[in-house]
Amino acid sequence: MNHDERERNRDTQPPQALDVDLEKVWTNVAGEVWAQPVGRVERLAGRLLGSLGLARALVTTPSLVTSWMVASVIVLVAGVVATHSTGEPWSALLLPALAGIGVAYSYGPGIDPAYELSQAMAVSDRMVLLVRVFAVFVFNALLGLIATLFAPGIAGLTFSWLLPMAMVSALGLAAATMSRSANTGVGVALAVWGLIVLGSAYGTHDLATAVQNGGMLPLYALGTIMCAGLTLYATSGSRGNRGWQWQ
Amino acid sequence: MAVAEKNVRIDGLVQSFGRHTVLDEIQLDIGTGVFGLLGPNGAGKTTLLRTLATIIGPKRGTIRLLGKDPALGHDRREIRRRLGYLPQQLGYYPNFTVFEFIEYFALLKEMPSADVRTAVVRAIEGVDLGDRARSKLRTLSGGMLRRVGIAQAIVNNPSLLLLDEPTAGLDPEQRVNFRALLREIGMQSTVIVSTHLIEDVAAACSEIALLDAGRLVFHGTPDELTLLGDGGIGDSPLERGYTRALAGARA
Numbered sequence: 115m116n117h118d119e120r121e122r123n124r125d126t127q128p129p130q131a132l133d134v135d136l137e138k139v140w141t142n143v144a145g146e147v148w149a150q151p152v153g154r155v156e157r158l159a160g161r162l163l164g165s166l167g168l169a170r171a172l173v174t175t176p177s178l179v180t181s182w183m184v185a186s187v188i189v190l191v192a193g194v195v196a197t198h199s200t201g202e203p204w205s206a207l208l209l210p211a212l213a214g215i216g217v218a219y220s221y222g223p224g225i226d227p228a229y230e231l232s233q234a235m236a237v238s239d240r241m242v243l244l245v246r247v248f249a250v251f252v253f254n255a256l257l258g259l260i261a262t263l264f265a266p267g268i269a270g271l272t273f274s275w276l277l278p279m280a281m282v283s284a285l286g287l288a289a290a291t292m293s294r295s296a297n298t299g300v301g302v303a304l305a306v307w308g309l310i311v312l313g314s315a316y317g318t319h320d321l322a323t324a325v326q327n328g329g330m331l332p333l334y335a336l337g338t339i340m341c342a343g344l345t346l347y348a349t350s351g352s353r354g355n356r357g358w359q360w361q
Numbered sequence: 362m363a364v365a366e367k368n369v370r371i372d373g374l375v376q377s378f379g380r381h382t383v384l385d386e387i388q389l390d391i392g393t394g395v396f397g398l399l400g401p402n403g404a405g406k407t408t409l410l411r412t413l414a415t416i417i418g419p420k421r422g423t424i425r426l427l428g429k430d431p432a433l434g435h436d437r438r439e440i441r442r443r444l445g446y447l448p449q450q451l452g453y454y455p456n457f458t459v460f461e462f463i464e465y466f467a468l469l470k471e472m473p474s475a476d477v478r479t480a481v482v483r484a485i486e487g488v489d490l491g492d493r494a495r496s497k498l499r500t501l502s503g504g505m506l507r508r509v510g511i512a513q514a515i516v517n518n519p520s521l522l523l524l525d526e527p528t529a530g531l532d533p534e535q536r537v538n539f540r541a542l543l544r545e546i547g548m549q550s551t552v553i554v555s556t557h558l559i560e561d562v563a564a565a566c567s568e569i570a571l572l573d574a575g576r577l578v579f580h581g582t583p584d585e586l587t588l589l590g591d592g593g594i595g596d597s598p599l600e601r602g603y604t605r606a607l608a609g610a611r612a
Contacts, residue, residue: 147480148460148485148494167468174454174465227452228465231513234414235469236441 131153167237168245177216178253185211186254190261197265205261206275206325210307213254213279216284218299220246225296227247230272242348243291251283274325280305284341291348367392368521369413373422376408376575385575386422395528397566397583398555399603404572406555407449410523413553414446419522427520435445442471444518449526453500459490459509462498466513482563485517487521489535489541502532511539515546519593522552540565563599571606577609 153158153173160169178181189212193205223229223245232239258275282303290299312321314330322328369391376384381514385539398406411417412424415431427443429436453462458575465482467477481532485494488508493501498509507530514522524543546552556562562569570588571579579586586602593605 141482143477144482144486144491144494147456148454149464149478149497150458150461165468165471166474167452167465167471170465170468227454230416230448230450230452231446231466232469233416234441234444234446235466236438237469258544 121341147247147314163245164236167235171232171237171242172245172249173250174226175249177219178246182216182219184278186216186257190257194265201318201321203211203265203275206257206263207311207321209254209258209261210279210282211304212257213251214282215300216250216254217247218286218290218296218303222290223294223297232308238270243349247283247287251280254279254283274328274331277331277338278307278310278325281334281337281341282344284338288341288344288348291345301361317354343352366425369509369553370425371413371422372424374409374412374419374424375421376405376412376417376432377420381517381548383575384412384520384572387572387577389570389577389580391551391568393549393551393552394567395552395565396563397544397569398553399557399559399562399569400572400574401607404500404553405575407525409572410446410525410555411552413521414523415440429543429548437472442468442517443520445514445517445522447510447514447527451506453498453506453509455497455527457498459485459498459501459512460539461587462509463516466587469515470501470517472517480489480516482520487515488512489538504532507531511542513543518550519546522546522550524552525554527554528556528558536561557601559595559597559598559603563597571603573607573610576610579606 129130145158156169156173159172160166163169163172167284172178190205193208196202196204219225221239222227226232232242242278255276285306286299288299289302290296295297310330311321311324314327315321320326367390369389371387371389371391373489374384375382382413386513387409387488398409400406406418412419413426416439418432418579418582424481425499425511431437431440437476439498457465460481460529463481464477467480472480476606486489488511490505490508490512493505500588501509507527530541531539542559543552543554547565547567554566556560566583568582569579569586579589583599584605587598589605589609590598590601593601593603593608595601595604
């Protein structure tokens with residue numbers, strides 16, 4: 115069939131039905147149009163964690179939203195300024211409190227809007243908790259490292275604030291998971307940290323004792339381990355009819 | 362010939378919070394179809410659904426879901442992949458779009474990533490929200506949010522679908538459409554619906570259970586409940602059966 119014949123046939127023959135699944139085409143097009151582009155952080159987290167669900171759970175962490183992070187930076191800047199003007203290591207004293215609050219507010223009933231639903235998901239909410247807590251801790255540790263650059267007075271205290279921060283974070287997490295209330299977690303973490311700071315300053319009249327006294331480091335380490343154990347217990351299957359939670 | 366195990370087997374289930382018994386020796390086998398869970402406020406319907414959604418473990422008794430034991434971690438994960446759940450109060454992220462929200466739960470249900478987009482589109486169209494797929498959740502009405510909740514529950518084409526008062530906030534036309542959707546899903550899956558709306562039960566359910574104060578006081582078909590209706594109070598035969606069964610249980 116030459117070109118002219120083909121042209122004639124096209125004009126005289128009815129059009130052939132296309133072998134295309136239009137519903138499938140529509141579904142694919144709608145999926146492309148409706149889907150939101152995935153952010154860089156979420157993409158990277160998805161690759162690192164090997165789970166896109168966990169990655170999205172991470173970027174929805176309440177204590178890692180922009181406004182929270184900005185507030186943390188502002189508090190820490192105030193701490194750096196106070197460190198410079200008073201000579202006391204306020205940044206080092208504020209960091210554990212900031213981290214404790216952030217960790218307690220990372221996940222849980224009343225904190226995560228979709229908490230009830232998340233508990234019935236294949237990706238375990240214990241993993242969601244773990245990933246979020248780790249991310250909040252790393253964020254606060256980075257803030258601490260940056261603060262040491264601007265408040266050279268506390269540079270030598272790097273390991274001193276890191277361990278108290280781990281202890282207060284673990285305490286906030288343990289209290290929040292045991293009581294199933296982020297506010298309780300925050301209250302306990304702040305109260306205990308406040309008591310430690312004031313108690314250690316009792317004899318020395320120096321607020322910095324809590325982060326400068328090397329003798330307290332083993333206590334912080336022990337406290338961190340104990341609180342981590344309590345969190346594991348609180349999120350395990352050994353608590354009556356809440357047994358399936360956090361698995 | 363071996364009889365296939367039903368999708369939901371509940372044997373002597375007891376749930377209590379403190380000294381308050383919420384579910385008392387519940388015994389139920391539920392197969393494919395739409396199953397209605399009826400009862401007054403505080404009867405234990407939500408606790409039963411939360412137990413079946415593997416959110417809380419039983420205080421006593423056993424349950425088997427989709428042929429698996431949810432007390433075992435591996436089985437529980439398998440069940441959750443094939444589970445759809447709509448809680449009474451749907452929490453949501455106000456800045457997520459409809460698509461993002463449903464996609465999030467498809468991912469948490471560990472659906473193969475290649476299938477997620479298609480499944481989300483189908484779920485959105487299933488609840489007739491195509492024109493709002495890119496809208497932020499904070500801009501939606503209560504009825505639309507309810508439909509978003511239903512969409513996230515059905516996105517993984519679940520073998521076991523648990524819906525706690527799904528039609529609350531839906532207008533009459535949406536309720537009619539929703540019942541049709543339920544019947545369609547119930548052809549291949551087990552759908553358990555907790556509701557106060559007797560007309561939903563009459564229109565969609567092939568089997569019902571009536572709970573009162575944590576006890577199972579009736580289990581049968583809507584027709585069987587209707588037959589109990591003599592002397593009951595209510596506008597429809599099924600309502601009369603409902604009130605009569607409750608009164609009989611409390612007598």
